[in-house]
Amino acid sequence: MKNALNVGLLGFGTVGSGTAKILLTQEKLLEQRTGYPVNLNWICDKDLSSDRGFQVPPEILTDDVNNLFNDPDLDIFIELIGGLEPARTFVLKAIENGKHVVTANKALLATHGFEIFEAASRAGVEIGFEASVGGGIPCIKALKEGLVANNVDTVIGIMNGTANYILTSMTDQGLEFDVALAEAQRLGYAEADPTYDIEGIDTAHKLAITATLAFGQRISLNDIYTEGISRLAPVDISFAGELGYTIKLLAIGRQKDGIVDLRIHPTMVPSGHLLAQVRGAYNAFYFTGDSVGKVMFYGMGAGQMPTGSAIVADVVDIARNQAQGCTSRVPALSIPFEDIKPVRIKPLDDVRGRYYFRFTVKDQPGVLSRISGILGKEEISIASVVQKGRGPESSVPIVMLTHEASEGRVRAALAQIDREDFVLDETMTIRIEDLEALEDHQDG
């Protein structure tokens, strides 16, 4: 049995610095909680020049990752460089060299996760990935351990802080998307290239990981319908508000009888629901399980120290195993790798739900009748209609909420409507999730 745990860190950027800071400044706390010293043997980055605001022993700095692979005492390889390559190669190399891996790399896991989990399973090393989803919120551990007695049916999350920050500013201040984005970039909440965050891709990475765990199926990015927030207009947010809804970019995963429904899209949620109250850069994960009922986990989904908190929690988990001479006591995906089933996806066309439509049409007689006629033929029934004010160039917005309808029928109807002469712009569609009021669930 070893009498210390030795850790090497690849990537000394934002999260790397947060992780190193915790490892170097909380030595006593970590030793108390793991039973032995947790040493940071290496920090590896190409750029080691800038000051991170805390003392780093110079001898642990290196720009050669081979120092980590070849360190026979190294127990854990922490990968924080992000992206697919060379992260994939490095992680596989670390596994091959018998190192446990801790990573915050959701893109890597969503894309090459199974290759990595399989390699780790063969090599008998652990993969910690709490930090890849929900920053400091221990939602991965909740799925693998805290809720282990449950069949999880629903995973709904606000998984991207940038998108939520932008939506919150649009809602509070009535900003246009572009303006809210620029403001988020100025304040450091959005990157120079915000595509991954605003188009739902980062959220899809996180849903792929979370849903794989929750449903025990081999879920990849291609299984997830993904739509971002860049088309949302202030008018949609204000109509939603008047109708009692708040628009959030939700990751939605549902499982019924082994068939899963996986989607990322702007979603209208009842304004009184806790998920609607998750503001700014915060994240929230809402799960339902057959025993526990509804639970929600809330916190910062990104950032230097919250993500560092999750990385170090994984390190401590592995340290506590090693202190007892055991390894992988919880399989990486909660159940043995070979028990993960192939994915069975519910076709998007078959998904049923309620919809918000905003038609941009000419202000002329007969339009409403024509639209409702087309919807009626597709068996889409209208719950309410709002027509109010004028758009530019004598266009009018007509807003409708539907009763439950199938996505396939909705698409067919909208394709037909959008070909009509009176339609001046592509119809805006927002899906509605009438999540049961959380307090309805009672169990005795």
Next chain:
Amino acid sequence: MKNALNVGLLGFGTVGSGTAKILLTQEKLLEQRTGYPVNLNWICDKDLSSDRGFQVPPEILTDDVNNLFNDPDLDIFIELIGGLEPARTFVLKAIENGKHVVTANKALLATHGFEIFEAASRAGVEIGFEASVGGGIPCIKALKEGLVANNVDTVIGIMNGTANYILTSMTDQGLEFDVALAEAQRLGYAEADPTYDIEGIDTAHKLAITATLAFGQRISLNDIYTEGISRLAPVDISFAGELGYTIKLLAIGRQKDGIVDLRIHPTMVPSGHLLAQVRGAYNAFYFTGDSVGKVMFYGMGAGQMPTGSAIVADVVDIARNQAQGCTSRVPALSIPFEDIKPVRIKPLDDVRGRYYFRFTVKDQPGVLSRISGILGKEEISIASVVQKGRGPESSVPIVMLTHEASEGRVRAALAQIDREDFVLDETMTIRIEDLEALEDHQDG
């Protein structure tokens, strides 16, 4: 290494039935997640007559708890009878016989926890107590594992579903406390003797456990100032609402420089805060840590299946250890038992905060001046005053919110004011927690 895990259950009431139901009906799921069968060897209760709604093999039913102690194959003893005795004796006996213990008994742990943790530590067995706090919400695991990289500064919780249910009805429907309580009793949310729930005692049990874990100090019930909700009047709730606050029964634990402040009392929280949105029988745990920032965990804090979910999660945790031949990889209190420090309590008089006062006074000149004079002498400065309407017999309620003041000064001032002739009823005091807006925390 053993090839199965054998469990015995003492107490076949509500939570016992939920636990047994999961163990008996989710055998396959549990075997997949632990690596071997989890067998329910015994169900022990004095009353085994009534039908629990699912099939129980008759040979595992017993009314003699010695069958559990003397079963050499039994690995885990699940205690679900509640109360102090004979629960304490049985738990200690199980430990002595080398059984791991899983319990939902918060009263037992808050009262005899250290004796039990010490005995378990000596005997090398585990104590699982996730179910003792927050029902199905994995908040104990979060403190011991998910947030392990943090020094936790704040533990604030809505920890009692009954009290929260009553407060929610009082708020939504303007009910008197007694009416709301009777309604809760009729619906099964409150027990015939509701004292523990409404007077904050159950909440204090849970805070003692949570704060011990969070702050690493030996906290007992006597260290916690405890005040219940039975004195609240609809007028207080409606004044609070007008002032932008919602009244919740909060457990508050704060730690600064090793000094802890522990309180249970009705509290005004800003209505826009997530904690204010926790409605009905739901619970929420709000923690702050030096790395993770603010996190919140939400779910059903009681009930048959949610609590069963937590019990079985503890069983699986122990099973996963045993499958690897390791035990107590995470100490019961997250750090070694001998590292838990004596408690260092901040005297209540030194606690500073803002206050709501409702004075019930004669409608006569000079009253406001006299009250504000006394407050002024105690250095309590007034933030706002509302005087409105009439009480019975020409009394008037005067409501004041203060700026930050010390509890000691507030008590001194109120003692003096309540001796005045014009005061017709004891002054109602509610503490205000202006929790920072959750979304303010940003970390890069």
